Amino acid sequence: MPKVLISDKMDPKAAEIFRARGVEVDEITGKTPEELKAIIGQYDGLAIRSSTKATKEILEAATNLKVIGRAGIGVDNVDIPAASAKGVVVMNTPFGNSITTAEHAIALMFALARQLPEADLSTQAGKWEKNRFMGVELTGKTLGLIGAGNIGSIVADRAQGLKMKVVAFDPFLTPERAIEMGVEKVSLDDLLLRADFITLHTPLTDQTRNILSAENLAKTKRGVRIINCARGGLIDEAALKEGLESGHIAGAALDVFAVEPAKEHPLFGTPNFVSTPHLGASTTEAQVNVAIQVAEQMADFLVSGGVTNALNMPSLSAxxxxxxxxxxxxxxxxxxxxxxxxxxxxxxxxxxxxxxxxxxxxxxxxxxxxxxxxxxxxxxxxxxxxxxxxxxxxxxxxxxxxxxxxxxxxxxxxxxxxxxxxxxxxxxxxxxxxPRLVELFGIKVEADLAGPMLYIVNEDAPGFIGRLGTTLGEAGVNIGTFHLGRREAGGEAILLLSVDDVVSEALLAQVRALPGVKTAMALTF
Missing domain, CATH: 3.30.1330.90 (D-3-phosphoglycerate dehydrogenase; domain 3)
Known part of the structure; x- marks a missing residue:
């Protein structure tokens, strides 16, 4: 029975699914890296959220590990190259919290447009500053999507329901998909010039790091509002602060930061800045969804070989x-x-x-x-x-x-x-x-490939098979199956024999010494 460790807090439904699918599961959370190293060798699977760090050192201790499942999208806490080298499949659940994250981006867009956090603080402080908080409508505004994948497409759909025009920059967005989404595909420079609101929905890579750099922020329309619920590091945070203080950027809302947890930050206290503590996936529904999905995916892999949402091997449905x-x-x-x-x-x-x-x-x-x-x-x-x-x-x-x-x-x-x-x-x-072999180095030959075998290339001549049988028999080696192929009569022939015991080097030397033998090798399957 496969055995899985759930090392981060996860909805109980994950453990229920593992057990229902015939997978043994332990729920042990809060372990230090050293404590995790001490126990990880017992497990075939590791189910994590963001707290557990699957480092190279952890993976080296994971002698039986076959799969890591991340309940969520980001896998910054998994050393994927080390996992790949170790032969461990790394999966995530990219769709379980898509709606939740998209809705959070829309919520932050409204918060910026109507200055909701500041208005709430002011009102609860006993002030009635009705004239201070003059917002803007979303209707008729242009939303610029940087990244038009799963979450970006949901944001686009919701924005269109708000009567916004949507333009999108994504190198992988095809013209056909853009039409299907109802968005206009544009260059990054064009998006920066035209967008009233910009939302980011792209992973953090070498190509996307600081995609909203100081230079690119300077290209934006004056009065732009920027929302990031994707990954910290996509925006030059110092340049963003300068843009807010100068008034070029009318507002910014960040759910993610370059360094987290962001308990202190230069942006805190900046006018027209809204922040949340990485809440993009934080809804009851999303937590349940990702837990269910990671358990189903890992169980499929461990029980039937199905591979879904793997980051280091092709997907293969159950x-x-x-x-x-x-x-x-x-x-x-x-x-x-x-x-x-x-x-x-x-x-x-x-x-x-x-x-x-x-x-x-x-x-x-x-x-x-x-x-x-x-x-x-x-x-x-x-x-x-x-x-x-x-x-x-x-x-x-x-x-x-x-x-x-x-x-x-x-x-x-x-x-x-x-x-x-x-x-x-x-x-x-x-x-x-x-499985059956039907051709070997251009010669037709039918053979099962199983167990210890003997491969021989020899001259096709009378008496050879008898001499070979005698040599093997005298050595106490029993022939299981015998497969023969040749290019032409009297030409080169190939023999594949399955034998009951591994052929020793001494016996191989005897076979090679037989008249007509060109090659003799022991094989194992």
Missing amino acids: EEAPRLKPYMALAEKLGSLVGQLAHGDLKNIAIESEGAAAELNQKPIVGAVLAGLMRVHSDTVNMVNAPFLAKERGLDVREVRHDREGDYHTMVRVTVGTAQGDRSVAGTLFGNAA
């Missing part, structure tokens, strides 16, 4: 996983075979699919091939870290999908480039379930 499982087994065996047989440094690898295999999600198949290939060099490699390790080693990976159907209804071919030339193997599924 319904899709059973169909792909035999293909991934085939792909891993082919990768292992070519990895064991190919000599010298690998330059590149091509994974080709045709027939029924070409209709499937290719990323898991590619990951399985790479896992099999790289396992020759590492016993900790899996589908998650194999692409990472391949990239780290400079291996050029190509994915090819063919519409044609050849001799088999489905086939996967793996070709590696080496200093000695290309080496190619191909396999299919028998009965849509059983």
Whole structure:
């Protein structure tokens, strides 16, 4: 039974879902990093919010860990490269608090437009400063979205309901999607010039850090109001303060800061500045939603292999996983075979699919091939870290999908480039379930790839099989299955034998000494 640790406070429904799905769960919160390191090795999964820091040191101690689930969007508290290298899937729940965060942005927009926090303080202080708080309408104003993804699109929809015009800057926003959202796609400079209100809905990356820099804030329309419920670090906070004090910026509302918790900040007390303590996801509904989603996603992965909202491997639905499982087994065996047989440094690898295999999600198949290939060099490699390790080693990976159907209804071919030339193997599924090798280095040969095996290249000549059988028999090695292929009569032949015991180096030397043998290698699957 898989075992999960919930290390941050989370809605009780998360633990209920784990247990209902057959996953053992412990709820242990508030642990120090050292205390977490001491226990993390017991768990297959780690469910967190923002308090737990999944650092490289924690991951090194997590000897059984397979998945980290972040109940929320941001994964700044997870060392994703270290997790990838360790073979740990990292998931988040990007949609569980989308509506909540979008509504908070709209709420802050209203707060700025009507100066609600200042008016509340003034009124409760016994003043009646009706003429002091002159607001602006949202109707007819232009809202500039920086980031038009899931949350940005919800904000756009709500703003259009308020009769605002919406312009959006997002490098990944297609013209078709912009039309569907009812927004105008513009450049960042155009947005800065035109927007009466600007909201940010983008992750913090090297490209987006300080996207509202001092230079860009100077380009904005005088009287602009700025809202950030996304990530601290998107705005130059010192430049924002200067803009507020000069009157160029009419108002700013931040739910996030470059350094949190922001218990002291130069912006505090600045006129027309509104702040909240990272409340974007803080509603009852959002807390329940993200807890449910992270538990469902992690349980799917641990129980059935489904991968949803992963940040370091392709998604694979729980319904899709059973169909792909035999293909991934085939792909891993082919990768292992070519990895064991190919000599010298690998330059590149091509994974080709045709027939029924070409209709499937290719990323898991590619990951399985790479896992099999790289396992020759590492016993900790899996589908998650194999692409990472391949990239780290400079291996050029190509994915090819063919519409044609050849001799088999489905086939996967793996070709590696080496200093000695290309080496190619191909396999299919028998009965849509059983992986079977059908081609080895250009020679047709049908074989199961399982357990210890012996691979031999020899001259096709009478008497060889008898001599080989005698040699193995005298060494006490029993042959399980025997698979033979050849290019032509009297030419080069290939033998693949499954044996009951691992072939020793001494026995391999005897086999290599037999007349006609060109190559003899022990394989393991």
